[in-house]
Amino acid sequence: MTIQHVSVPVGAVTETLSERALTFARNPLFGGDRHVLHGPNPYRRMLAPETLPEIDFARALTARDWATYRSLGAHRLLGTFYEAETVLLPEQGLTELRGDFDEFYGTGLRHLREATISDLERFAFGCLADEVDVSGNCTVDVLDAYFQHVTDESEQGESPALNAIAAARRPEVAADTYLVQLALDGLTEASAMSRNLAGAYGPEQSALFKIFIDEFGYGVHDTKHTTIFAKMLRSRAMATHVHAYWNFYLSGPLATNNFYYYLSRDHAKFFRYAGAVTYAEAVFAPAFVKMIKVYREIFGDDVDLHYCDEHAHIDEHHGRITREQVLLALAEKHGPGVVPELMRGIAEARLVGGWFEEDTAAQIRWADDIPRHRELAAATRTGEPRSVRASVDGPFGTRSHDGAVVLALDAGEADLVTSATGEPERLVRGDAVLIPAGRVYGIKAVSPECRYLLHPVVDEPTT
Amino acid sequence: MSRVVVMDLRRHNTVLVGHHRYFVFEPDGRPLLVRDWCPHRGGPLSLSRQTPDGRRLVCPWHGTKVGTAAVKRTSVPMVRSGDEAVVMLPDVDADTPITVIHKRILANLPPEAEQAKTVPCPPAAAGVHE
Amino acid sequence: MTITTGVDGGPIEAYCAQRVFRPGPEVYITGNPYRRPVGSTGVGDLDFSTPATEAEFLGYRQLVAGRILCNAYESDMILLPPAGLATAKEDFDLFYSDEVRGLRDTIRPGLERYAFSFLDDAVTVPPVRTLEELQAYFLGEVGGAGAPADHTGNNPAVDTGAPVSGTMRAITECRHAEEAAGMHLIQLALDALTEASAMARNLGGSYGVEQSELFKIFNDEFGYGLYPAKHSTIFKGMLASVGLRTDLHAYWNFYLTSSLVGVNYFNWLTEDHRGVFRYMAAVTYLEWLFAQGFADTGAMLRTVFGDRVDTKYCDEHAHIDIHHGRMTYENLLLGFARAHGELVIPELVRGIEDTKLLLRLGDEDFRAQIRWADTLEEHTRLGASLATSTRDDEEVRRLRPGDPFTTRVHDADRVIEVTDGEVDVHAWATDRPHRLGRGDALLVPRARLHGLTAVSATADVAVRTLEGNLT
Structure with a gap:
């Protein structure tokens, strides 16, 4: 790493969001290659620059736009931005990819990202402010009642995506499509969470870290969630590198993944993050129980579901502890001023989680019925x-x-x-x-x- | 007062009790429910491997070696009958959450079965299509 | 919430003009982790376009750049006051606001270039190419730094009974040993109260076994998710036991330039992921040295404070860093070299060489500060005798109690003369600051951190540059 002289990109700031997005996407890293799946190079991902001019970035997404190309294009960009703030190194070693590494993390793209990200976030997630309202006198009791209500609802509710898999003519392909959507997060699991570990915020910081310990498999690489997720993919003869299936991530799942990064990049949104992550931890457990049932029916014992088992059980346990030691503890300590933020986070996570499900279900149904x-x-x-x-x-x-x-x-x-x-x-x-x-x-x-x-x-x- | 937990040993090998973990350890082929807690720093002994002589476990966190006999002494009261195990957890409050789960346990693997590190699946062998 | 924008003079000035970065009347800042003054009026006008050289390492601009960068990096962390956010919500909103973070992103690259470029010139990277050479080099370096491997060849050797030496000994030999020891703890606090936050930036992503190995170190720092065992928690216990405040950056005004640059270096390498290899090596070198280093710190503290000091933090590091020394050496330093090949070895070596230099410069800065702060009476006599050897560049200030307080350094030796009233000189954190009365003159050597408060209703001081150089 050398320190390059960098002038403030005044020009970049005066350009429109569309122009900046396009400049970024036109970098050779993001032009794709002739292969359908991406090779083992975490720095290259197809952003389809030739199609981006179709997107009117001046008109923000609405909450009904989750399955549009506007959303897909924007969330691919945003996801790439966020991942450039994590450490990605190829499994086979860096030697052959050093140039791509330097470009991906380099000053040029970084400046573009920094000059663009806030606007792109407003484009992609500004709609949450319109779509979710929290009103009235929200106390800790109110927060808990709302949390219990939405998690109970999720536990009893249906999963449109899993239902679509079960109903598919080719359930194996449908099941793989779902795995692909999970891979988006599963292969870099807890990366957004890691952005909420730094700093100093007391016992709640330690409680959040407890969840992180489990995600990281207690530091034993073979039990890291990403490792057992890769085992699940391998049992389906699927590729396990980041991001082999980039071209198949749907806008709903991309938005869901980006949502947690969005709340983790800007710590003014920390309380929303805390609400969202507590909700996510609580609803994972029943979701994975349902997933195990569907996948066992399709594949019998020919799929390794250790990852799902792990989540189905450990998250149930954690769900309860997280609620008490993160969600309610933050509310007690930091007072009624933050309770609406915590509730907003829960509501947003629920809303965005719905996009994941609906989008995946729709794709499965369509691809199954060409x-x-x-x-x-x-x-x-x-x-x-x-x-x-x-x-x-x-x-x-x-x-x-x-x-x-x-x-x-x-x-x-x-x-x-x-x-x-x-x-x-x-x-x-x-x-x-x-x-x-x-x-x-x-x-x-x-x-x-x-x-x-x-x-x-x-x-x-x-x- | 003890809390009673029933485990199906075919399906479960770990009990979460509040912040504590217990796992089914089978040093002599017989199951014991022991604390998943290395005395050095609380590391996950369930993910430790046995030393070649089988007399100690090597904690994955700091490489601390813990005698198997010492681990056995942490076992909690349990009555096994076939695949069912009834566990009596001493001094656990009625509102402490308890969950019975299945996790990967490395401590029961024979020492000679040390596997090579997981080799990443090369993409060519992983169903890449063009 | 008021965001200060539209200030003429550019983004650095606009950043420094934010309420939370402007000085307030307090010497010690408590209950609010967002207030961290950069300096007095005019700091935003400093020119950072030409990188500091090694000779300018302890200059005023490095201090200011260090403070700004620290603020920049820490706005990427979650900081909440332990008593709850209610009383600091406005400052929270400002500190994390989009606008302030936008300014941060604009000014950060230039300041990093200003602050760290000297490393490119000052550090010569020895020709280490292969894994074997890397091993030999590392063990040679730590051996040379007084921290050889033990009989296993893979652990740092620790002798907890070793007599204190070097800087730790210099602290015990101070007349005001408690203040000197406190000053050392304050420098540690800059990092320790948010311990492992830079490391957290390297937890996200996907990079195989080494990621899990780094996590194991982090897990120890974070006390396995148990708040009482978290290193920052036991560090607070140590501070409290000797009567120091435990709020994050309570002693913001007393962080030395070198301490800021050192901590910022690790944030820089983790914030720009091209620095990942340098970081992994730097952290290996530090973890290895910490084992004996904290054994010595513990011994020093017990010598100074006797039984009342709680040295659990030092004892913890003296123990766990034996493990961390081994784990980082085998699994991060050598692990990255194995996984990514000889291509990255020069960068790994660079991380160690950078750290060596920063540690040496930091040690010199700290030693000079306690030497001076411990002998302010002598420096007052010296000031009086040198008062006639000053240039005709007098700056006159009038101070009143409750004025905004800030500390600073000068780039040349200066004499501060009180021409009216009484002032207190704060050269380290103490309940008994050095008092200067009318007619007193204090010699403040270049790069020595100090701040002044008025004791009388008004106090006038004149600051003049010393002709020629001391020494």
């Missing part, structure tokens, strides 16, 4: 199309659209990729498929060149 979406394409009224070219050696990326589109292959042959482990759908000239709003897909050219048309849907048939 033949019917071929039929629907024919019955859909569409508007003026735009044409997109893909070449067999060009970079592979995935995306979604804010509204439904009909994708029609115009020249050549291509694979429609909708899941990380399922067989892609071969499209030949004349084939068309309906892509509902928010569904993530990639086009992998099979012939040396191919061309497809994207027709905006004017009048979507009921799916």
Whole structure:
């Protein structure tokens, strides 16, 4: 590391968020390569820079926009920003990737990140302020009653994503799609939490650290949650490096993951973080119990669910302790001024967690039912199309659209990729498929060149 | 007053009692429920490995060696009948949370079974498709 | 909440002008971890564009840069007053506000360049290339620093009965040994009250076995999640036992330049992840030296304070850092070299060489401070005798009780003369500051930290630069 002379990026600050985002995404690290999965290089991740100009960054996301390309593009960027503040080193050693390491953590990108992140956060999460209100005289008792209510509700409630897996024609692929979404956090687990360990805030700091100890497997690498998460992936013959499945992370799960970083980057939001993490710890346990049930039905003993077992049980125990020693203890000590913040954190975590579930469920249902979406394409009224070219050696990326589109292959042959482990759908000239709003897909050219048309849907048939 | 906990030894090997952990330790092939707590710094003895002579456990935190006999002496009252174990936890308040779980236990592995460090799965072998 | 913006003169001035970074009347700052004054009026005008050299290491600008960077780094940590936030909520909001953090991000790179660039010139990295050479180099270095390996070859040797020497001995030999020992504890407090916070920045992410190994060290620092066992908690016990305040940065005004730079160095390496290899080596070197170092600190404290001092913190480190010395050496220093190859070995070596230099400079700064603070009477006599050898650059100040208090250093030897009234000189934390009456003149050698408070309703002081150099 050398200290470079750095002038204050006055220019960067005066540019618009769109321009800064685009400058960042155009860095060679983020242009993707021809592979569908990312190789073992944690610094490279496809940000699809050529599609970012479609996003109007001047108009912030609303709480209903979680499954839009605006959301997907923004949260990919934001997730990359956040991870550049953690230590990522490749399993195989740094030797071959030193240049990428220096670029990823280097001054140029860092300045862009710092000049952009607050605006990007406002774009992505500003909607939470509109969507969640906490009012009235909120006491510690009120906080606890609300917390108990929402965690009970979660325990008794259904998981749309797990239901979609259970109902899928190809449940294995659907189950893998869910694992991919979990991998986003699972392979760097507790990284957001680690940002809340530094400082000095008394016994509550120690209580939060107790959860962290478990996430880190007591320092025994073989029992670290990321290690046992990788074992689960391996038992499904899936890749285990950060972030092999980058192209398949959905906007809802990305938003959920980013949400915890968002509350951890700016410590003015610490009390919201404390509420959110306590809620998350409490609802993990029943969620993993449900997940174990679904996965055992699909795979029998052919999947390693140690990770889920660990969470199902330990989180139940921790859930109770966290509630008392973090949530309620902070409320008691720092007074009624912080109680609404703690409650807001809980409510936001619940809301954002819903995006994870709904988005994953919708993707599973769509990717499981492409033949019917071929039929629907024919019955859909569409508007003026735009044409997109893909070449067999060009970079592979995935995306979604804010509204439904009909994708029609115009020249050549291509694979429609909708899941990380399922067989892609071969499209030949004349084939068309309906892509509902928010569904993530990639086009992998099979012939040396191919061309497809994207027709905006004017009048979507009921799916 | 003792709290009674029933474990199914086929499914459970760890008991969380408030902030304390106990794990099923089988030094002679017979299960004992012992404290998962290294006397040096409270390290997780359940994740320790046996020394080659099998007489001590090596704590994963600081490498402290703890005699198996000393670990056995921390065992709590338990009656095993087949796969069921009834544990009587002494002096535990009625409102202390107790959870029975399954965790990975390394202390019961034979010393000669020291595995090589987990080798990361190379992506080529992990179902990468293009 | 008032955010001060729109100040002419640039972002450093705007940052320093924030309420929480401006001095208040108190010498010791309690109950509010957000108040940490950078300096008196005009600090924002200092020019940081040319990096400090090693010769300027203890200069005023390094002190100011050190304070600003400390504030910058710590606004990435969660700080809450132990008695609850109710009385400090406004300052909490300001300290963590988007605007203040935005200013921070703007000024931080330039200040880092100012503060740390001298290391590039001052440190020569020895040619260590292979893992074997790294092992030999490390063991040679720690041996040379008086902390050889024990018979196993992998643990730092600790002799808890060793007679105190070096700086610890210098403390015991001070006339005001309790103040000198307190000053040492205060320097430790800068880091110890938020202990392992820099390390926490290296817990996130994904980097394999070494990540778990670093966590094990962190786990000890954090007392396994048990608040009474957390190192910062037992450090507070030590402070309290000798009557020192335990609030975070209560002694903000008494952190020496070198202490700030040293602690900031670790924050810098963890905040910019390109520094990860330097950090891992630096932490290895420190952990290894701490084992004997804290045994010596404990012995010093017992000599000075007798049985009343609670040295559990020192005893803990003297014990656990034997483990940490071994664990960091085997699993971090050598672990990173094994995992990432010879490519990173020069950076690992660099981390150790940087740390060696910072420790030496820190030791010199501290020794000079206690030597001076312990002999203010002599320096007052000297000041009187030198009063005629000063330049004609008199700065005159009028002080009143309750004026904003701040400490500073000068870049040249100066004589402070009280021309009217009475002032107290604060050169370390004490209930008995050195009093100067009308006509008294105190010699303040360059780089010595001091602050003045008025005792009389008004007091006038004249500060002049000494002609030529002392020594």
